[in-house]
Amino acid sequence: MDRIAQNRNGMNTYTLGFDFKPTMPVTKADIVKLCKRLQEVFGPGWEFRPEAVTEGGIQVTHWPGKVGSMYKTIRFRYKCPDISTWSWPCVPTDCMEKWKDAKDVVWYPLSPRPRMQWCYTWLKAFHHAPPWTRPELHLVANVLAEFGILTRKMPRDVPMRVRGL
Numbered sequence: 001m002d003r004i005a006q007n008r009n010g011m012n013t014y015t016l017g018f019d020f021k022p023t024m025p026v027t028k029a030d031i032v033k034l035c036k037r038l039q040e041v042f043g044p045g046w047e048f049r050p051e052a053v054t055e056g057g058i059q060v061t062h063w064p065g066k067v068g069s070m071y072k073t074i075r076f077r078y079k080c081p082d083i084s085t086w087s088w089p090c091v092p093t094d095c096m097e098k099w100k101d102a103k104d105v106v107w108y109p110l111s112p113r114p115r116m117q118w119c120y121t122w123l124k125a126f127h128h129a130p131p132w133t134r135p136e137l138h139l140v141a142n143v144l145a146e147f148g149i150l151t152r153k154m155p156r157d158v159p160m161r162v163r164g165l
Contacts, residue, residue, distance in 0.1 A: 013131040017121030024148040028102035037143050050095050056088030070129035075122040
């Protein structure tokens with residue numbers, strides 16, 4: 001089974017994803033390019049955009065088979081107390097256009113101290129959206145690597161923390 005943390009009814013996923021670490025500054029323009037690259041890698045029918053949430057994230061706004069209010073996202077969370085490295089901005093509706101040349105830094109490389117180097121992701125799939133799969137997460141990790149963002153600790157194919165909404 002390659003589905004990650006789906007509840008009994010197959011309705012919601014709310015679980016820890018993989019860890020990540022930027023190795024160079026990541027700008028708003030990089031985030032737009034990252035979303036466009038995800039669209040290329042995932043193929044026709046998939047669309048990604050920066051998510052307008054405090055901690056930041058990449059929302060999948062379209063995918064083959066999406067209907068109604070299905071919702072799927074990867075949220076970005078940080079473990080380290082050095083939040084000066086973290087600057088997820090307010091995300092306007094037209095961010096894919098407005099940010100395409102923006103040099104504002106969203107993430108700086110994290111502290112060289114080992115305990116504070118890695119951030120983590122939180123996987124969400126609500127309203128009957130299909131849960132994230134390991135192959136999908138590997139595609140995301142490969143694209144992040146193209147932008148100098150390292151990943152580790154890919155989730156296993158076992159149920160983890162799940163909440164029904």
